[in-house]
Amino acid sequence: MIFIPKTDSLSVQILTGFLLLFPYFLYGQQKVENNKYASQSILTSSPVASSVLVYGNTPVSQYTGTPDINVPIHQVSFKDLSVNISLQYHHANGSKPDVFPGPVGNGFSLNNGGVITRISRGVTQNNFPSGTPIPVDFNPTADADWSSNAKMQNHIKTQTIFTNNNGRYDEYAYNFGGTSGKFYIDQNDGFRIKTAQGEDILVEKEVLVSKSFTIPAETQTPSGCTTTPYSNIITQANFIYKFTLTDSKGVKYTFGGTDPSIEFTRPGMGYGVFDVNNQNTVATSWYLTSILSPNGYKIDLNYIRDKFYITNEISVSDRIIAPNSWADNDNFPKGKVIKSTLFHPCYLDEIITPASKVKFTWSTASSQLGYNFSVNCSSPTDLNSQIYFYAYPQVKDATLSGRFPNKLDKVEVSTTAGTLKKTVEFGYTNSTSTRLKLLTLTTKAGTESMPPYQFGYNTAVPLPAYLSFKTDDWGFYNNKGDLYMSSTDPIYYYNLFNSATERQLYLNSRKPDVNYTQAEILTKITYPTGGYTEYEYENNDYGREAKYWPASILENTGGIQYTGGLRIKRISDYDFANHKATEKKYYYKKDYATGGSSSSGVLSFQPLHYAFFSGTVTAPARYVGTSSQPNFTGTMTYRQYSTDPMNAVTYNKGSHISYSEVTELNLDGSYTVFKFKNFDNGYHDNPAENYVSDNSNVGEFWKEDEMNSLELERGQLLSEGAYNSTNTLVQNSVYNYNDDAGRFNNNVRRIKFIPNPIFSVNYPSLRYTATLIYVYYPYLKTKTVTNYDQGGSIAKATSYTYAANRLMSTQSFLNSKAQTVLVSNKYPHDYPSDPVNLAMANKHIIAPVIETTTSVSGVQVNLVHTNYYAPFTGIYVPQNIQVKNGTNPIETRQNFNQYDNQGNLLEQQKPGDVKETYLWGYQGQYIVAKVLGSDFSTVQSQISQPILDNAATATDANIRTELNKIRTALAGQAMVTTYTYNALVGNSSITDPAGKVIHYEYDIFSRLKSLHNNDASGNVRVSYCYNYAGQAVPCTALAPTGSIAASTLALISEEPPLPVTLTEFNAVKYEQSALLSWKTTMETNSDRFEIERSINGKQWLKLGSVPSQGENNGTQRYSFTDSLPVIGAQSHGENLYRIKMIDSDGTFAYSRIQSLIFGTDSKVSIYPNPITIGENINLLIDDISTVLNIKIYDSTGTLVHQSSPQRKIAANKISAGLYMIQITYMDGSISTHRVVKQ
Incomplete structure (x- = not known):
């Protein structure tokens, strides 16, 4: 039986029989719009995927006080395609004790390609509240009156549940190539991009009716916990196997499409709960697998899948309803609950281009702090925790303890021929008593090593063990959140939260503590040169708080208040020991220039840990009734409490803290004041479209739902004022953005079905909220720069307009004669009747500027038009450039006569001028010959193209011999310049039209070392030296009679050197x-x-x-x-x-x-x-x-x-x-x- 006392103090009577209610709250968290008054364990991406996404999602600006700390590793490139490999430090806003380190150490993320991560938002037919109608699979936002009172009331009367089998309600976050954002499926079942960046992206998906995945086999140790047969196959139905995102240049980025590149996530279960048809296995991440140029060449990224690992979180959370007949069967205090998540991870194995291969080496990161509890299904210790996985066929009797993700050990860069060019090795802490931290990053070549990057942390304040409850409301370390969390008695927590005095003491223990927030934070990076950067942080604070329903701002009456996390206070750069080269300090105050002292911080929400109601309730809009409660009237008492904020950070508010004004102070006393759009200066959220709710007298539950978020605009720079050291304004820039009232019509519609906190099978209290997700482009509309000098000022304003595909249409300003200058651009989509431009637009090659016109005071003064054509199927390149000046006839200025099948230019000329020919080699990557005065056919007939294509495997001398055939055959007829290359490095030689050769010599680290005359052993004409700390590299001796630092258009003399x-x-x-x-x-x-x-x-x-x-x-x-x-x-x-x-x-x-x-x-x-x-x-x-x-x-x-x-x-x-x-x-x-x- 279940006993619920009538007093506020729960005594010794507790649950005597354990019952589980399967239908709703057990697994619905990752599929349904969650009850925001319940402790949540939403399935998320792994630390690996999350760390990739952080690069795009973590704001890097004064707006959030977060510095951009980036360490380059290598750039993989082939022609115009590239993948940047780098490290990004994303814990500069503070360390969270319960967040497990990623693959390159605590706080660091690895940028090595890209990822799309799914956030599930809807319900499936296998996952919906018991006792409610069967979900219906239709689009509730397609109709024009989708949010009308009539439609909304009908939803709540019928308790309509919208299924998500096609991912209609999901949110997908993407990050690749420095581009990030989200996309959604709109009311017309098309994809819509949400990003503040000026890039129009085409999204396509490939769905498979059924797909099976083989995961690494697990050693089985029979336990007798389950009779489920073991299988290392995961099967998915109606599965999105591949996404293709095409940028405005027509470059296609493919995510997934290979089995090892798709990551799966699974929630832990309570003891005795079994998986049904893999319904809890969710694909959460699709990793970047290829980058394909519209010209046919590409970069491939290959992955491996390794064994699963598990992460955990802990909380105390309960919901108690009286009388018991109106509650669910879990209507009793449960105490501490651990929720686990299992990941089937993917790791990047190699990046391959036609010219290079980059290999990644991983190993299990077991030499680090782990969780201090074990799971034994044969003798379960906590029936309330969701920590068991044995019912999953792919786990069954596999060992669950000691599961760690992998760490990256090294990155090796080689040519396609297998020549190793460099190795980057990662050095970490090696202790089971501390979190994994990156200590060094060392570049090696051959047997030599460069001085390493070294990373220093604040180790004076160590982080606690995982799941220690020593965090503030935002998850940052405060070393006191556990003061009231030591009991194992569930009744203790019930009494704690129901006592106003004790509850307030607990809430005080969840406040930030400035002495602990900086625990193990990165404080110093030492560079290979011997220079270093030091970072100093301080706690976030705020002067006002954003409120919702309606949107408003509440000023702090008690002055500045601290909130969770850190902001940057000072960045100091030293070029050598104790010699400060530059320094910047940051002040987060309003009106800094006039001595203001109030914080410019705005808190986006105030955490809620407790809710209570006692009063009369009536039946929900749809109530079937029971034999004991046919009419459902009476008094209900409801209590909800949780150690996690019950109104946790919601999807579209952004960072929990942001700053409307930030000042950056330089070492010389000059400073710049930045002002940003924020909640408190006109950019709070817009009202939701509509809502309906059962039991509104119990609580205004919808006030924890999203409004129409203006997240897209918050953080945009409003002004930038530059002051000199005497506090005099010398320049002020003012920015205005897209303020078209119609911009809000560019949106994705959403109706959210959310059970109210008092929901149960016996009392199905629900609500529906109709909102919009804005997906318009918040482009820069005007920029006005005013310069102040000697008591006067000069202002210059520039205005911009954009097409629907985010491409700039016009730019206008006043010239020095006060005349309006208008520059207009046209793109392929502006010429729908032209078959070539139409074909380009259909392939999403929309960025090339086809025509630019310049007008002054309404009179056109210049026109530049580029005509495109397709010399090969799918290859679109310029055919000629035409120019019209004033009223003169339009004339062709440049012809592009011939291309190869990769879009490389082979021949060009100006009308009536000589032809200029180019030969390409090294798999079409580099120009190997430039010939002025001959056509391509004549030039190519002198050489063997296969030799040039495979030049990377030949010697420079052989390639020069082949290219000299052109010089010999066309002697006296054309000017011939030829080039050879050091694979993955740069030029190895240039031979000018006179036959003089400049040789480029590189050191073992591929750094330019010297330039020689005539051959590699010739006299040195230019020498470079690299004096890194502890590794001085002497310069190559120059010619004894002096040297001439020649330009790239110079001819170097024959020996002896010119005196x-x-x-x-x-x-x-x-x-x-x-x-x-x-x-x-x-x-x-x-x-x-x-x-x-x-x-x-x-x-x-x-x-x-x-x-x-x-x-x-x-x-x-x-x-x-x-x-x-x-x-x-x-x-x-x-x-x-x-x-x-x-x-x-x-x-x-x-x-x-x-x-x-x-x-x-x-x-x-x-x-x-x-x-x-x-x-x-x-x-x-x-x-x-x-x-x-x-x-x-x-x-x-x-x-x-x-x-x-x-x-x-x-x-x-x-x-x-x-x-x-x-x-x-x-x-x-x-x-x-x-x-x-x-």
């Missing part, structure tokens, strides 16, 4: 003339300097000659004036200058190139070109503030880079190939520049 040391070469404009000056420090047998000019970097014109001193050991200065530079026209005003330094015996070398702009068609020059040395593209321009933006397009017309004005652009992530750099100026004009990345 001239050029230390300086400058070019400046003076009115319409170019003033050139240079300086030497040593001249031996020098004859003269010839000055040359070019408008395209190919053909050079000799302008004049300056005699040298001949013999000199001191500093000599020279100058030359070009009185007639090329202005505008074909060069767009760009003049390139170089000096040819000639010895008396005819030996010569070239200086670096300098550039000047004359006229108005172009104002900038780009160098170096080709890009071979260093990682920057440099813009030479007089005034960078005249530039609006910079865009870089590859040879297919795909945008690969876009940025605000900057003089240096990192090119290390740009693959080899031909690129067009488009620079848009403040006056609306545009200049384009061709560059080659080698």
Whole structure:
């Protein structure tokens, strides 16, 4: 029998017989919209999958006070495809004692591809409340009146339960390639993306009617606990086997599609409870398995599945209803309950490209702290805990104790031929008394090792054992949450929560404690160079709290209050021991610039641990009745209590703490104030569409449900004010975003069926809430930058509009003449009648800009149109570029004559100009020859393409011999430049049109070491050294008579080296003339300097000659004036200058190139070109503030880079190939520049 006393103090009478009610609360947690007043154990992704997702979901901004701590490991790349392997530290917001470490140590996540993780939100036909109608499989949101009172009332009267067999109500979180977000199935059964990022993603799925998975076999130790036959096969019906996400460039990312790449999760059971038809086995994660270019090449990611492991959580949670006849059969106190989750994990085994393979090595992470309880089904110790798995056929009599996930031991990078290029090894703690922590990260090559990354933690405050109850309300360590949790008597907890005094003491024990929140947090990273970064944290606090139903803000009357977790306080960078190079401090105050002291923090919810009701209840809208309660009237007493917050962090509120204003203080006293959208400044949630509920007089249960969340907009930067050290505002940027009232119509509809806390089989009290999930694009609408100087100010405003697919349509601003400049873009979907553009749009290749027009005061001044075609099936590339200036006729400026079947450009030319041909090798990855003055057919006929395709397995000498056939055959007819490569590293040699060779030498760690003349044993012309801490690398000796640091367009002289040391070469404009000056420090047998000019970097014109001193050991200065530079026209005003330094015996070398702009068609020059040395593209321009933006397009017309004005652009992530750099100026004009990345 079950005895429920009438007093608030529960005495000795307790349950004498144990009964289990299967239908609803046993396994419904992972399938049904949960009762938010009940302790929950929702099936989640594994620590491995969760750690991957954290990279995209953990906010990295001042808005949450979370620093971006990232450690690069390796970038896997092939052409324009890449996978970045790195570590991300995500515990900078505090350590949670009951969260088990991931595969690279506590607090770190491994970014090594991507994952889609499922959050189940609905009910299936095998999982629904007992005593209610059978679920119906239909879409309740399809009708226009889906949320009307009539429809909602009908749902509650019939107790309609919507099944989720097709995943209609699920939420899928994705993360790959720096892109993250969620997608849903909408009311029209189509996928909808929810992300603040400007990337339109096409989602497709492959569903299998039935699918069986083989998991690793488990050793069986017969226990007699179950007669269930053992099987290592998991069977799933109507199963999503594969997702394909296509980005706006047409690149397809496949998740799943192979058996070992799909992870399964299972809940623990109470003793004696059996699995039915695998219904509790849920696929929670699909890992990235391939990246496929629309041009046909791809990167594959292969996985392995290892044996299962288990994680646990603990709580005290009960729900007591009187009279007992209205309650379920578990209507009694149960005390502490452990809930376990079993994972069938997946681990990345290798990443394969046509040029490389990256191998991951794993081992069981058993040398770490584990759980201090064991599970023995033959003599169960806790019938209330959900810790048993023996009824699962795939577990049965397998050992459950000592189950740990794997840790990553090393990453090996090799060529496809099997040559090992580098190894990255992970070093961890090795103790069963502490959590697994990453200590070192060491890069090795051959027998040598670089100094390691070293990671330091706050070990002065150790974390407690798992399941110790020593946490605050948000799961962070506080070392006192267990003060009232030591009893094993369930009656004790009932009395604890029902005594107002004792309950308050317990609630106080769940507050944060600043002395413990920082336990074992990362505090220092030491780099291989010997420099290091130190991190200082402080506890989160808040000055106000968000309230719901209705949305409002409650100010703290008692001042600043602490809440769970950490925020960054200070980041200090040291270039060597005790020498601070930079430092940033952070202040989370309102009105910092004027001395404000109130916290800018906003708490998104206040935890709830106890609920009580006693009063008259009436029958629910649908009540069948029983013989003892045919009419159901009377008084009910209801109590609910839980150590976990009963209103735990809900799905769409985001972080539990956020900051509306944050100040970043620099070491020199200057600072920047950032202000963000938040609950307290106009971006609280919108009201839900509707709700209906039984027993609203008992409690406003729906107030714990979601409203229409504005999570998409919260955290967007509103303004950024820069102040100097004297507290003077010098620049203020104000940002406005998509505020179209119609944006809320872009949504996914949801009706949530939720049992009320007083629900039981005998008393089915329910509610339904109709809400919207907003999926619009919260794009930047306007940006206004105001600069303050000498009492005045200058403001510049830029406005943007976007198409429905998140691509920028227009950009407008005022130029210096107060004229409105409008830049408009068109994309493939804007040309539905053109078969090529239509085909591109149908393949989701939507990002290429087909046409850009620039208008000034409503008058079009420029048009650039790119025509695409398909030289091979499915390969879409530019055919030509047409330009129209003003009212002039449109004219073709560039033709792209021929491509290969990977979309590599083979031949191009300007109308009426010579042809420029490219040969590709190394499986189509790199340009191996550039020929100016001949067509592709002629050039290709001179060589064997298979030799070039397989160049990675041949010697450089053999490849140069093959390429020299072109040079020999076309001698005197064309200019031939050829290239060879060191696999996975970079150029190994460049041979210029004169046949001079520059050899690139790398050290064992693939770092550029030196440049040689003629052959690998030739004199060193440039040397690089890397002086890491404890590992000084000497520079290679230079030629004894000096060296010339040649540009990538330079010819290096024959031996002996040129006896001239050029230390300086400058070019400046003076009115319409170019003033050139240079300086030497040593001249031996020098004859003269010839000055040359070019408008395209190919053909050079000799302008004049300056005699040298001949013999000199001191500093000599020279100058030359070009009185007639090329202005505008074909060069767009760009003049390139170089000096040819000639010895008396005819030996010569070239200086670096300098550039000047004359006229108005172009104002900038780009160098170096080709890009071979260093990682920057440099813009030479007089005034960078005249530039609006910079865009870089590859040879297919795909945008690969876009940025605000900057003089240096990192090119290390740009693959080899031909690129067009488009620079848009403040006056609306545009200049384009061709560059080659080698």
